[in-house]
Amino acid sequence: RQIAQKMSALLKQPIVVENKPGAGGNIGTEMIARAAPDGYTIGMGNFAPLAVNKTLFGNLRYDPESDLVPIVLIERGPLVLVVNPSSPYKSVQDIIKTAKAKPGSLTFSSGGIGGSHQLSAELFKINTGIDLIHVPYKSGSAALMDLMANNVTMMFDQMYSALPGIKGNKLRPLAITSKVRSPLLPNVPTFLELGYPKVEVLNWQGLIAPKGTPSEIIQSLNAAANQALKDPQIREQMLAQGNEIGGGTPAEFAALIKSESAKWGAVVKMANIKPE
Numbered sequence: 001r002q003i004a005q006k007m008s009a010l011l012k013q014p015i016v017v018e019n020k021p022g023a024g025g026n027i028g029t030e031m032i033a034r035a036a037p038d039g040y041t042i043g044m045g046n047f048a049p050l051a052v053n054k055t056l057f058g059n060l061r062y063d064p065e066s067d068l069v070p071i072v073l074i075e076r077g078p079l080v081l082v083v084n085p086s087s088p089y090k091s092v093q094d095i096i097k098t099a100k101a102k103p104g105s106l107t108f109s110s111g112g113i114g115g116s117h118q119l120s121a122e123l124f125k126i127n128t129g130i131d132l133i134h135v136p137y138k139s140g141s142a143a144l145m146d147l148m149a150n151n152v153t154m155m156f157d158q159m160y161s162a163l164p165g166i167k168g169n170k171l172r173p174l175a176i177t178s179k180v181r182s183p184l185l186p187n188v189p190t191f192l193e194l195g196y197p198k199v200e201v202l203n204w205q206g207l208i209a210p211k212g213t214p215s216e217i218i219q220s221l222n223a224a225a226n227q228a229l230k231d232p233q234i235r236e237q238m239l240a241q242g243n244e245i246g247g248g249t250p251a252e253f254a255a256l257i258k259s260e261s262a263k264w265g266a267v268v269k270m271a272n273i274k275p276e
Contacts, residue, residue: 002237003074006228011220026053026060029208033062037212042071042221046205047116047264050257055265056114057275064261068208070253071218072225073246075238076204078178079120079156080188082171084147087154092175092194095154099130107133109152111140113276116203119264120156120177122271124191127198136276147171158203159184159242177201184242204260206246206253222250 029049035041050064062068081092089095099106110117113136125132135152137143140161147155148170156177163184165171173188177200181190191199207225209218228234229247238245267273 002231002234003225003228006231006234007221007224010224010227026057026062029064029068030060030062032208033067033210035210037210037214039209039213039217039221042207042209044074044205045208047203047260048114050208051260052114052119052264052268054261055268056273064257067211069211069213069218070250070257071207071209072222072250073204073206073248073253073256074225074229075243075246076202077159077241077243078176078182079116079158079201079203080162080166080176080185081120081124081154081156081174082147082162082166083154083174084150085169085172086150087172089153089174090172092191092196095174096128096130099128099132103131104133106130106153107135109135109137109143109147109155111143112136112138114268114273115140116158116201117143117156118273119267120199120201121154122267122273123201124156124196124199126267126270127196144171156201163242175199182242184240202244204246204256218250 026049028043029045032041032043045068054060054064083089095106108121110121117140118134118136121132121134137146140157143155144157144161144165146152148165159182162171166173166185173185175191175194176182176185176188178190179192179200181188207221226247229245235245
């Protein structure tokens, strides 16, 4: 909403934010894909509807690549592997050791099928050769609450969501899914440091428009968004949540979507994930 307010002032156009949740982000994203390509309807698209759901659902009523035009990446942030503070697992290696000794004995929670929580855990499983049992919940907060209640072994959670629990000693962080350590959790290693460079996950979101939107409108929106991302208040808020600040060109965002689609499409197939 802060980005929308800043862009509205820069473009001298009112911007109304409408929340359209549901179906893993598909409902809102399809609405953008079906909108008139006149620059007056744009959307915030993320990781799931733009890079995962095409493979996961198989029957999407929009194509992320052919029905939408990327405008700009807004932000991206890592996930952190957390356990309950009373857990016997003090490191990622502890988890791997137990999972290999007793396959299927450890569980991970998520906010639902096919989201970044589950996909991060599946990527972890694939790259370590371990077996973990997935326990999906209706929301990420419900999944986190049950981890705090010690009913599951672990969870890959977004930084902004896990930070209060970590700071309040209700969660123990073991590793982070970015290439470099977070300044907010300087003592938490990356999976890269631990010898698992492919366990890299950045949950991202950016602005998209319907296919056919004139390129000059896309460029104008891109310029306004890049300018908005320079705002000190917006930057401070993003960094405080553990996110990287986006920006860049439409082509750079398109390249990110393409590479992420290939990566997560392969994970969905290898893990045999099916929608609810």
